[in-house]
Amino acid sequence: MFVSDLDRPWHQTPFPIQGFHxxxxxxxxxxxxxxxxxxxxxxEVREAIDQSKPGKRIFRRPSKRSGHERDxxxxxxxxxxxxxKYDSVTTMRRELKVSKKLMIDAEASLNRVFEAIRQHxxxxxxxxxxxxxxxxxxxxxxxxxxxxxxxxxxxxNYTYRHSLNTAVWALVCGRQLGLNEGLLNHLGLxxxxxxxxxxxxxxxxxxxxxxxxxxxxxxxxxxxxxxxxKLADSGLSRAALSVVQGHRERHNGSGFPEGVRGDRIPLLAxxxxxxxxxxxxxxxxxxxEPMTPxxxxxxxxxxxxxxxxxxxxxxxxxxxxxxxxxxxxxxxxGQRGIVVSHAPERRLWPxxxxxxxxxxxxxxxxxxxxxxxxxxxxxxHDTLTVAECLPHGTEGLNPEHYDVTGAESRWNLSRIVGA
Numbered sequence: 561m562f563v564s565d566l567d568r569p570w571h572q573t574p575f576p577i578q579g580f581h582x583x584x585x586x587x588x589x590x591x592x593x594x595x596x597x598x599x600x601x602x603x604e605v606r607e608a609i610d611q612s613k614p615g616k617r618i619f620r621r622p623s624k625r626s627g628h629e630r631d632x633x634x635x636x637x638x639x640x641x642x643x644x645k646y647d648s649v650t651t652m653r654r655e656l657k658v659s660k661k662l663m664i665d666a667e668a669s670l671n672r673v674f675e676a677i678r679q680h681x682x683x684x685x686x687x688x689x690x691x692x693x694x695x696x697x698x699x700x701x702x703x704x705x706x707x708x709x710x711x712x713x714x715x716x717n718y719t720y721r722h723s724l725n726t727a728v729w730a731l732v733c734g735r736q737l738g739l740n741e742g743l744l745n746h747l748g749l750x751x752x753x754x755x756x757x758x759x760x761x762x763x764x765x766x767x768x769x770x771x772x773x774x775x776x777x778x779x780x781x782x783x784x785x786x787x788x789x790k791l792a793d794s795g796l797s798r799a800a801l802s803v804v805q806g807h808r809e810r811h812n813g814s815g816f817p818e819g820v821r822g823d824r825i826p827l828l829a830x831x832x833x834x835x836x837x838x839x840x841x842x843x844x845x846x847x848x849e850p851m852t853p854x855x856x857x858x859x860x861x862x863x864x865x866x867x868x869x870x871x872x873x874x875x876x877x878x879x880x881x882x883x884x885x886x887x888x889x890x891x892x893x894g895q896r897g898i899v900v901s902h903a904p905e906r907r908l909w910p911x912x913x914x915x916x917x918x919x920x921x922x923x924x925x926x927x928x929x930x931x932x933x934x935x936x937x938x939x940x941h942d943t944l945t946v947a948e949c950l951p952h953g954t955e956g957l958n959p960e961h962y963d964v965t966g967a968e969s970r971w972n973l974s975r976i977v978g979a
Contacts, residue, residue, distance in 0.1 A: 563591065564601035570908055580861055583632075631812040632865045633822050638872060643738025648702045652901060655705035656964070659698050663709050666691045667720050670752060674719070677759055677790050685749075685794050692727075692748040696741055699731040704885050704901040707732060711886020712898075712959050718845050719755050722836075725843065727751035729835035729880065733872075736879035737831070743799070747828045750803020753796070754832060757787025769845045781816040784808050799828060807832040810867045822869075834860070834868050834876055842952070853880075853887040854949035882907045888950040888957050894918030896950065897926070898959050906932040908945065913964055915957055926962040 561582045566573065573594045579601075582588060591598055669687040676683040699706050710728040715721035727748045734744050758766060761783055765776050772780055788805050796804075806820075806829025813821030815833070825833075841856040851859070857877055864870040881902035883889055890896045895914050902910035909931035916922055935943040950957065 562601045563598050565599040567595050567597045579858070631814075633812045633869075634865060635822055635869060638737070638827070638869070638875075640738050642740070644740050645738065646700055646735050650701045652702055652704045652708070652964070655698060655702040656708065659705045659709055662691065662694050662698060663706075663713055663724065666695065666724055666752070667715065667717075670720050670723060671717075673753070674756065674759060677756055683791075683794050685753075685796060688752055689745075689749060692745055692752060695727065695748055696731060696744045699728070699735055700741065700744070703732045703735055703879075707880070707885035708900070708964065711884070719758065722839060722843065722845070723752050723755050725839045726754065726832070726836045729838055729876075730831050733831050733835060733876045733879045734828075736875050737872075743828065746797055746799035747803060747831060749796070750800040750807070750828060751832050751835065753791060753800070754787065754804050754807050754836065755783075756790055756804075757783035757785065760786050766845065770840075771846070781808070784817045799826075802826045803828050803832045805829070807836055809833060811869050812866055814867065830869060830872055831876075834872060837867075838876070850952055852949035852951055853884045854882060857882055857884075878904050881910060883910050883946055883949060888952065888954050889946045890948050890950055892945050892947040894920065896920060896954070896957055897929075898957065900928060900964060903932060909935060910946070912946075913959065913962065915959070915962065920956060922956050922961075 562579065563582060564579050566575075575590070580587075582591075666688075669691045673683040673685065673688055695706065706728045710725045715724070730751045731744055731748050734747050739747065761780065765772065765780050768776070769780070784805060784807075788801065791801060791804060803826075805817075806825050809815040809818065809820050809825045809829060810833070811821060811825070811830075813819050838856055838860060841851045841859065842853050844850055857880075860868065860873050861877065864873040881899070881904075883899045883902065885899055885901055887899040888896070889899060889910075889912060891912070891914075895918050896916040897912045897914040900911045900913050911928060911930045911932075913926050913928050914923065915926045929944065931944055931946070935945075
């Protein structure tokens with residue numbers, strides 16, 4: 561059954577997403593504990609995968625409801641030794657000033673490493689290691705700044721963008737898990753270098769990465785081993801190398817290159833794999849329409865204990881929110897904007913930079929609306945909520961025209977005159 565609504569606000573329950581399928585008796589027990597009644601959507605059906613058709617098997621992004629067809633693997637909850645409790649110690653406004661140059665330096669460092677590998681030279685990883693340490697420090701101080709930049713900054717090269725964004729998602733998740741800064745450094749560095757093996761793959765395979773026949777997929781999956789081989793003599797730590805080697809393994813053994821499953825996959829590789837998959841959904845290489853972050857979050861929740869460990873999925877969602885920083889959204893009154901940050905206790909009520917009025921006309925000056933504070937004390941009919949998550953690139957919603965630290969238009973006349 562698909563639970564579409566509850567008898568209480570979703571943010572007052574432990575369920576990380578709004579709307580989910582009941583897949584086990586544990587789900588039923590959780591609902592009974594928190595609710596007296598729920599609404600079931602009978603029209604919500606899952607799609608079956610038809611493997612019986614003749615011809616070559618096609619490998620592509622799975623349907624968002626295909627998870628039930630695959631094996632489910634149950635493991636004990638994650639046990640992080642001596643987890644660290646991180647508090648945000650700086651504002652997003654202050655951290656953005658530090659992080660903007662950091663993202664530029666990160667791309668430049670990756671470029672140097674990738675170029676060395678293209679020239680069949682042993683890469684010097686010192687620069688990218690320094691950048692990783694600074695990224696970790698930034699995420700520890702305030703995770704929203706790096707998320708904002710990774711979602712809104714333009715990157716000329718897909719591989720750099722994919723590696724950087726994967727690293728940011730992974731670091732934010734690792735912070736939520738309580739990993740210490742040493743482990744976060746290994747995690748971030750491994751994510752940044754996880755794609756180096758693709759430099760050896762034919763361009764036509766990379767161009768169709770989301771849709772390959774069995775022959776091309778056999779070549780594609782060698783990129784992990786190629787990357788490990790290129791980094792073996794670079795001085796990369798064993799922990800970081802395990803991220804490169806294991807980021808495409810899956811919880812139920814359906815991954816590659818070795819097809820290991822469950823607790824045989826190192827924790828850092830699990831975090832990297834989940835983060836890399838999420839980035840692939842919302843920012844695919846091909847011209848295929850990307851998923852909205854909200855849809856991608858729902859898909860991840862459907863895949864818990866199938867391709868990704870259940871409590872890791874839930875921790876990831878807790879870390880990034882239902883509407884992650886950088887998500888374009890439309891409010892229930894028609895206004896549109898971009899999510900600036902969220903609070904775990906108010907997952908459906910993020911902080912939004914509103915950029916249009918209710919008729920979708922761009923505002924001269926954007927404004928920040930904290931939905932949680934705005935809705936405090938208001939009745940159900942007067943609350944301002946997110947109606948839907950919008951595709952990246954929606955017309956009229958370009959956050960680069962506004963300064964998120966002040967939320968005013970960068971082209972505001974008074975600001976130009978004042979300069």
